[in-house]
Each structure stands twice: as structure tokens, then as C-alpha cells.
Amino acid sequence: MVKLNRATVLEPSNPNKSTALFNGDASGILHWDNVAYPHFYELRKTIRALFWTANEVNMVADTKQFAQLSEKERTAFLKIIGLLATLDAPQTDIASKIAAFSTDPSVKSILATIADQESEHNHSYTYVLASVTNYDNQIASFNEGRTDKVLLERNERIAAIYNEFAADPTIQTALKAMVYSSLLEGLFFYSGFAFFYNLARNQKMVGTSTMISYINRDELHHGRFISELFRATLTENPEYNNDEFIEWVYNQFRHSVEQETRWSRYVLDGIDGINLDDMEGYVKYRANKMLRMLGLSEIYEGYEKNPMKWIKAYADNFNGTKSDFFEQKSRQYTKTSDLNGFDDL
Template identity: 75%
Template sequence: MSQILDKVTILEPMNPNKSTALFGGKASGILNWNDVAYPHFYTHREQIRALFWRASEVDMTQDIKQFPTLPEKEQAAFLKIIGLLATLDGPQTDMAARIAQFSTDPSVKSVMATIADQESEHNHSYAYVLSSVTTLDQQNESFETGRKDQILLKRNERIMQVYNEFALHPTIENVLKAMVYTALLEGLFFYSGFAFFYNLARNQKMVGTSTMISYINRDELQHGRFISDLFRAALAENPGNNTKEFTDWVYDQFRHSVEQETIWSRYVLDGVDGIDLVEMEGYIQYRANKMLRMLGLSEIYKDHPENPMKWIRAYVDNFDDTKTDFFEQKSRQYTKTSDLNGFDEL
């Protein structure tokens, strides 16, 4: 039976400052970054904090003018995808906080607090975008997508089950499963939606929205890196959970998630000019392979070791301008409203 986790007390001075375990261990609650169990978590913290931005600093002037001129199919996809992103990002603020509540390691709590703040801004950004380009009725309808759209409800069934199971029954096994789905969310579930906005941008449409999406994308890449590291470390600390049964469960979730993401992309993107649905399916499988490697597992989609949608690389950030397995392209510079120059660098 998997170890049941208790909410961690805030301050226990009799315990050591360096945590004895990520989950289910002991720690004083005093965070000394020079004496932590996983020193490289500090690098994650600094990288995530370096990405600070606010939705209100992105210029939406041209988007306000352009949205009514978009073809009906693009307007509908725009609103549905914003609804999808809000459905996924909204719970992430809570999920980050809940993982922090059950982690014994104060360095994990610190990083998760930063992630939670960024996820909150992501959710705010969707409301900011919609309030800029649509009526209040359309805004509210878009945010209802996650509650009413049957394709989206089916798509999100398993993540809802895994997240709620962790919330109701916090065990080592369930926090590991929640981290798998957090990695899937950060590294796979958003990506057909991101591609839609990047496709608009390469046609000089809705550039402000796409710029906002690129900042969210950049954040999610960093979140995915940290969650993957945390998952691998927690699994190493709990070898009793590192079983063939659990590994098979992870692979099954990836296959199911790819299937659902593919169904969603066909549903929402069919007929959108510039989107090749066959390429999109390959891109989804490519993203799944990358996330599996991040979690320490093997690729399962052998036909897509490389990104089939080469054009999207211009919109995906690469931190520090270095080529790595996870971050691929030159970073778009963060520019505030006062000096926004569009996409001249692309």
C-alpha cells in the first residue's frame, strides 16, 4: 500500500533544515538555499523567476482591430482554444500549491510558489485577451467551454480523475501520478492550441495574442523541466513505487493523452488555413516523446523523433540561446507595450 502523506507543518525547529525526503520526510521549514537536498532546484527557481511578465504589458491594439475580420472558423477556434487553455491552466495554480503542501522539502515549496504565481498570471492572460477582442457574453461563453463542450470534457476525464484522486487521497503513488499529468499538461496538452496562435502570427494575424502565448509557452517549458526533475527524484527516493506496473501506467497515460489531443486538434483545427492535421498529429507524438525522455522513459512514437512542424520553431523559446534537448530555438525577446515591435525578428 502506498504511503499516505500528511500536510506538512509549517515550522518544526527540532527537525533538520535540509529535508530528509521530498515527500514523507522531515524538515524544519527553514529554507537555506546553501543547504538543500537537491541544490540544482535553485537553478530551476532562478530560471523560472527570470521569466516574470504581466499580461497587461502586452499590446493588444492590432488584435482588437483584427479579430472581427478573422474568418468564422478562426474566430470559433480562437474562442474554443482559449477556453481549453483556461480549463487546463486554472487548476494548475491549485495543483502547484497542493504539491507544495505535501512536500517536506522547503526548496520544493519555494519553487512551487513561483510556479503557482505564474499559472495564476496565465489564467489572467486569457481573460485579458478575451476582454480585449470580444464581448462579455463571448468571454463568458469561452470560459464555459471546459464545462460544456463534450469533446473537451472527454479529453479531460483522466486528468480530472488523477488530480482529484490526489486531492482526496494524498499518497506517494498519487502525487507521482499527479506529477505525470502535470508534465503532460505542461509539455503536451497545450501544444495544438499554441500552434494555432503561432499559425495566425506567421500570417500577421493576432500578433499580440501570439506574443502572450509565447510567454506562456516559455513558462510552461520551465515548469515541465522542474516537474520532471521532481518526479524522477521522488521516484528514486521511493523505489517501491518504481515498478513495471507503474511504468506501464505512465505509458498508457501518454498513449491515451496523445489520442485525445489528436482528436481535439482535429475537432478544433479542421479547416483552419495553414494547419496540416497530419503534421499536427506527428507534432503531438513528437512532444510526447520529448516529455517521456524528460521523465526518464523511452520514446514510444518511433516515426516522430524529430519535429515535423519546422515552422513552429520560430515561436518556441530557447533559453540562453543554447541548443538543448528540450529548448530548441532562439528566444523571442520580452517586450512591453511601450516598445513592442511586432515580429520583426522572425
């Protein structure tokens, strides 16, 4: 195992352009016209252009509507917010931990922005719950990740992988953490996102769903950067690009799809407007997309297209102007490439 050394902050005797993503030499001085991976600059510009804060979203209508939801919808709402908070909270930390060991200052810069955005995601869940329900329900929702048996089992492996990297930082544990960060950003949220988008298409909880669309957009771009970092790290460390490790990645995707499907059937059963078989197909479709982004082959035959087309109406098209739901304001966002089907959720 190649142990990772914590990167120095400033070492003027080293070159400005890092000699490696991890365990390389670099001065710590960031000159964007002199970096090892120039395309990271375009990714950085896109991610920086995503800035928003939870307080921008008007929750007045949601405050009135929450009590009018069905009991199943309110229960699902609180459980899913609990899930999202459980997943987003460690993302700030894992981005910072990976950055601490990267010797490439461009990676540190991008991960710092990602960490900040993940922090705002977590804040947004507090903001949503404070807007629609009482303090006791807020506490219960945020405790779901510690107490709900299905949710605990669902998140068991990601916790183990993240904690393994924190305790024993190596090239291999860093690669594994990147795989799970990619899964988290590109797969684990999506049954929850679908729930809120389904409410929105029935003109319920539009403020919450607007906020979720912002988070969704961020996560897609975070996932893209992590997948690029994963591929570059494998290229620099080809000894890990072997059949054993790649099969491990495929097994994690299979396990994650099983857990996400089980969770969706647990939390979305009985929710009007969501077909659970379509939801399972959507999860497999998302898994195929994430595998392609990581440079790997699809493993779910017949799930090359999104079986839940209606979701596209509630998420960014990544192609210029974004119109938010219904009465929400329009915003201009930086144009991004359509690589990897970013215009098709």
C-alpha cells in the same frame, strides 16, 4: 499505499536540509546552499527570471483584427482560449497542493513561483478575450470546459487524477498527479499554441500570439521542474519504480496523444496553414520529448524530430536574447541549459 502527511510550517528541532521530498523531516527554514537537490536552485533561478504580466502586451491591433478573422478562425480562437483556461486554472491549485505535502522547502519555494505564474496565465486569457470580444462571448468561451463534449472527454482523465490526489494524497497519487502535470505543461497545450502561432505567421493577432509565446516558455520550464521532481520522488521511493507503474505512465501518454489528436482535428479542421497530419506528428514528437524528460523511453517511432519546424520561429530559443514577433520589443532572459533539447520545440 504510503499516505502523505501535510508538512509542518516550522519545526526548529528538524534539520534545515530535508530528509525526503515527502514525509521527511525539515525545519521549514530554506537555506539554498544547504538543500537536498542543489540543482533545484538553478531551476528556481530560471523560473523566477520568466516574470511577466498580461497587461504588458499591446492588444490594440488584435482588437481591430479579431472581427476580420474568418468564422472558423474566430470559433477556433474562442474554443482554444476556453481549453487553455480550463487547463491552466487547476495548475495553480495542483502546484499548491503538492507543495502542501512536500517536506522539502526548496520544492515549496519553486512550486509557489509556478503557482503564481499559472495564475497569471489564467488571467491572460481573460485579458485577451476582454480585448477582442464582448462579454457574452467571454462567458461562452470560459464555459467551453464545462459544456463542450469533446473537451469534456479530453479532460476527463486529468480531472480524475488531480481530484484523486486532492482526496487521497499518497506517494502514488502524487506521482500520478506529476505525470499529468507534465502532460498538461508539455503536450495538452500544443495544438492550441500552434493555432495562435499560425495566425502570427500570417500577421494576424500578433499580440495574442506574443502572450502565448510567454505562456509556452513558462510551461516548458514548469514541465522541466515537474519532471525533475517526479524522477527524484521515484528515486526516493523505488518501490513505485516498477513495471506496473511505468506501464501505467506509458498508457497515460498513449491516451493523452489520442485525445490531443482528436481535439486538434475537431478544433483545427479547415484552418488554413495547419496540416492536421503534421499536427498529429507534432503531438507524438512532444510526447516522446516529455517521456525522455521523465526518464522513460520514447514510444512513437519515427517522431524523433519536429515535423512542424515553422513553430520554432514563434517560441523562445532559450538561448539568451529573445526577439518577440514583428514590432514587439526585445527582452533579455536568463540563459538556460540545452538539456533535453530545450532549444528545439
